[in-house]
Structure formats: structure tokens, C-alpha cells
Amino acid sequence: MSPIVYAIPVFLLSVLIEALIVSRVRKGAYDLADALGSLNFGVMSQLAGAGTKLLSFGIYVAVYHFARMATWPETSLAVGIVALVFYDFCYYWAHRMGHEVAVLWAAHVVHHSSEYFNLSTALRQTSTGALFGWIFYMPMAILGVSPTLFLIVGLIDLLYQYWVHTELIGRLGWLDRVLVTPSNHRVHHGQNDYCLDRNYGGILILWDRLFGTFVDERAEERILYGVRTPLRAYNPIWGNLHVYADLWRSSVQAHGIKSKLAVWLGPPGGGGKAPAPWDRNAFTRFGAKSSKGVRFYVVAQYAIGNLALVAFLIQAGVMSGVEALAWGALIAVGLLTQGVLLEGAAWARPAETARLVLVGVALAVAPRVMGSALAVPWRVTLILVAGLSLTVLWRLQSTPTTTPETVGLAR
Ligand SMILES: [Zn+2]
Ligand SMILES: [Zn+2]
Incomplete structure (x- = not known):
């Protein structure tokens, strides 16, 4: 079993405490959607790591x-x-x-x-x-x-x-x-x-x-975090694949095996070209377009998903390859739909609906749930949780109540 299982409660508790402190000290310095996005990447990485x-x-x-x-x-x-x-x-x-x-x-x-x-x-x-x-x-x-x-x-x-x-x-x-x-x-x-x-x-x-790669933090220059070619998404699957996709496109366009290889093995950003000068005043932080209700819905689904992940990691040894793949994929689909819900994508709600129905069907018909013959009362409870989630999802306000937090941070 992955020893990370034991660390998960410590991680979540400390993230929560830090979030509470940071939001009190400096407004806008902590973003729920961003943190949830990060946690989703973490769960995805544990699933893939298994x-x-x-x-x-x-x-x-x-x-x-x-x-x-x-x-x-x-x-x-x-x-x-x-x-x-x-x-x-x-x-x-x-x-x-x-x-x-x-x-x-x-x-x-x-x-x-x-x-x-x-x-x-x-x-x-x-x-x-x-x-x-x-x-x-x-x-x-x-x-x-x-x-x-x-x-x-x-x-x-x-x-x-x-x-x-x-x-x-x-x-x-x-x-x-x-x-x-x-x-x-x-x-x-x-x-x-x-x-x-x-x-x-x-x-x-x-x-x-x-x-020769050390540099000291400079008190006089505020650090703007992130990368210069930003992801601007909460979708953890695309977040894991977007640079591979860029490289693939560039290597298809490149002529000759040498230049194709250089795309993959050279420095990031297509080496050779002088990088564009950076303008810190042009930087805006990516923010969620989802409503408050959607964010809290995602928090709740994240909590459920985390319990599922812990169960998955504990049971990884006793599941067959097919079972691990199927249940792992079901958890991963949840990370995807949560990501696009946070982004406020139009297809997010139908996708999340389909996922909840899929989870309900899997719980009803699968001979074993993550490698264990789960008792009927447990199965019924979990199906009810999926049903309740579906009801809440469709009662959520569809239009965003918060404006995108594209805060100019240059100072
Ligand atoms: Zn780091
Ligand atoms: Zn790094």
C-alpha cells in the first residue's frame, strides 16, 4: 500500500489551516478553485502512480x-x-x-x-x-x-x-x-x-x-508565480497532457529527423528562438468562472473522491488489473468533471450528471467494489449519496455569481 495514504489526512488538514490563515492575512492570496485544482492533480498523480x-x-x-x-x-x-x-x-x-x-x-x-x-x-x-x-x-x-x-x-x-x-x-x-x-x-x-x-x-x-543555479529571494521584487505559457484550466487530464500535445504539433511541423528530435530533446519553448521580453504588468492571474455554489459542490465531491482514492490505494493489491483500471478511471472521470465545473464550461453539468449515473450503475451491478464484496446496505448508501449529489447539482445556479479573478498583481 502506498505510504502516502497515511500522509493524506495530514496534507488536507494543513492545507485547510494554511488556507484559513492566509485568507485572513491577505485577501485574495488564496483561491479555493486553484487549491482544488491542485488537489485534483495530486489525486490524479496518485492514481497514475499506482x-x-x-x-x-x-x-x-x-x-x-x-x-x-x-x-x-x-x-x-x-x-x-x-x-x-x-x-x-x-x-x-x-x-x-x-x-x-x-x-x-x-x-x-x-x-x-x-x-x-x-x-x-x-x-x-x-x-x-x-x-x-x-x-x-x-x-x-x-x-x-x-x-x-x-x-x-x-x-x-x-x-x-x-x-x-x-x-x-x-x-x-x-x-x-x-x-x-x-x-x-x-x-x-x-x-x-x-x-x-x-x-x-x-x-x-x-x-x-x-x-551555479542558486539565487536568493529578492525582497524588493514581488514574485509572480506560475509559468509564462499558462495552462489557464482546472482540467487535470489536459493539465497533464497539454505540453505533450504542443510538442507533438511542433514535431509534426518540423522538417527532418534532426529538427523533430530537437523539439522533444531541446530546451522547452522550441529552443533557438529568443524568448519574448517579459512584461510583469501584462500578467493576470487565472481565476474560476464558477459560482460559489459550484465551488462548494466540488469541495464536497472532492472529499468523497478522496475517500474513494484512499480505498483505491488500500485495495490496489487485491484488485485485478481490470478492476483497478475501471475504478481508477471512474475516480479520474470525477477529477475531470470537477475541473470543468470549476472552469464553468457549458458541458460540465451534463458530464457530471453522466458520471454520477455511471457511479450509481457501477455500484448497483459490479460484482465487487474495488476488490471487495461490499455489503448491500453500503452499496445502497453510496447510491443514495450519488443520487443526492445529482439533486444538488441540478439545483446549483448555472450562471457564475463571481467575476473571474484576473487580478493585476504587478507592484
Ligand atoms: Zn515546488
Ligand atoms: Zn520545478
Whole structure:
């Protein structure tokens, strides 16, 4: 079972507490739709990870077994610390290449697609990272870090990075120069000129100082978060695929194999061309066009979806491949319809209706629910929840009651 299951309640509670504090301190600094969008990306990435991690971790295990040059003992704390530093070093390069190579950026862009910066942004994770991410950790397998130790240090490195996604913690003195901290990670998420391609570290910012990619946060220049070619959507499926789609289009248009390859393996944004000068005054933040009622409906569906995700992750081991695919897809469709509801798309309500009917039918006729022979009273309760959701959905105001929050932020 994914250890992330245990972290989910901690994540959600801390996101909630931070949201309450931030909204009191600075109005407009927290956006419910954006945070929900981030959380949806997180759920999507866990769903995808349940399948793809098996592939990338499988490669690690195979390389460790057949090609390792040494064997590290697992029981010593010192060895564990060295392995963590080793992982962090590989992470630095995986992350840096994620920004410098177009096809890797296509996966990593998800994490940068929010124009806000808070704990929910940390959960905005890619669903396609397992495609190529494993390559950067092969030195660990070859040098003999056991798969178990690799998993443990990988989890520590990932969980460490959660707390650095906040504007609530200011400068931390010398720590900002040794560890990845909120201050230097804010820079990493900025689209200001001075922030681009800086501060890639996972736990240690020392790598950036060593390899020349470190820059200190500037108090006099407000950071505008996000990327210069913005997603402007809450749809987590499109959010995971849009850069791949751009690359595909560009590579079809490119002439000759060399230029086609350069599209995928060159720097993001079609390399060679001088980037357009950036005008911070032209930046407007993307905002939801959905009504308040729709947002709260999505919050409720998110809560239900999260329980479904936890059940999915717990049951992943006992479900057959077909069951996992079917139930995983059903949860994913919910993320999609919630995303388009937030965007205020015209087709969102019919799509959500179809999803709720599908969920009801699945609960009524599936021989097993996520690998378990769920008792009839449970099934009936869940079908009633879907029915109630449908009733609420059709009573929601269809016209937006809030204006898009395209706030000019330049100061
Ligand atoms: Zn990044
Ligand atoms: Zn980040």
C-alpha cells in the first residue's frame, strides 16, 4: 500500500489551516478553485502512480539485481544518510533536466501550473513523471543502494518538500543557504526574470550553489508565480497532457529527423528562438468562472473522491488489473468533471450528471467494489449519496455569481 495514504489526512488538514490563515492575512492570496485544482492533480498523480510506479520501480529493482557493482548495508543510520544525500543529488539533476529538456518539462510543468503558492501547490504533482524520471536514479541502483532503502529515502525527499510551499514562512537566515526552504523554493516557482531556472534542490540547496543555479529571494521584487505559457484550466487530464500535445504539433511541423528530435530533446519553448521580453504588468492571474455554489459542490465531491482514492490505494493489491483500471478511471472521470465545473464550461453539468449515473450503475451491478464484496446496505448508501449529489447539482445556479479573478498583481 502506498505510504502516502497515511500522509493524506495530514496534507488536507494543513492545507485547510494554511488556507484559513492566509485568507485572513491577505485577501485574495488564496483561491479555493486553484487549491482544488491542485488537489485534483495530486489525486490524479496518485492514481497514475499506482500503475506506473510498478514500471519505473521494476526497472530499478531489475538493474539493482542484475547490474549492481556493490551492496550497501541497510541497517546503519550513516548509510541511510549517505543514501539520502545521494538521492537528493540525483533529484537535483532529475529536476533540473525537468526544466531544461522539453519532453521532461512536459511532465514537470504540472507542478508549476498554479499561479498561487501555498501548501496545496506542493500536491500539484505530475501523472507522467514515471515515464522518464527513473533514468536519473539509475546510478543509485548500479552503485548498490537497495530498492527498499531507495524507496525510503525517496519518500523522505518527497515529504520534505511539502512544507517549503508556503508564503507564510519568511527568511530563515543561514538555513536558506544550506537547505531548500520556503524562501528559495518561492523563487523556483516564480516567473520573474531572475527566478527562471533557479533553485532546483530537493532537500539541499547546496547543489544549486555548487552547480551555479542558486539565487536568493529578492525582497524588493514581488514574485509572480506560475509559468509564462499558462495552462489557464482546472482540467487535470489536459493539465497533464497539454505540453505533450504542443510538442507533438511542433514535431509534426518540423522538417527532418534532426529538427523533430530537437523539439522533444531541446530546451522547452522550441529552443533557438529568443524568448519574448517579459512584461510583469501584462500578467493576470487565472481565476474560476464558477459560482460559489459550484465551488462548494466540488469541495464536497472532492472529499468523497478522496475517500474513494484512499480505498483505491488500500485495495490496489487485491484488485485485478481490470478492476483497478475501471475504478481508477471512474475516480479520474470525477477529477475531470470537477475541473470543468470549476472552469464553468457549458458541458460540465451534463458530464457530471453522466458520471454520477455511471457511479450509481457501477455500484448497483459490479460484482465487487474495488476488490471487495461490499455489503448491500453500503452499496445502497453510496447510491443514495450519488443520487443526492445529482439533486444538488441540478439545483446549483448555472450562471457564475463571481467575476473571474484576473487580478493585476504587478507592484
Ligand atoms: Zn520545478
Ligand atoms: Zn515546488
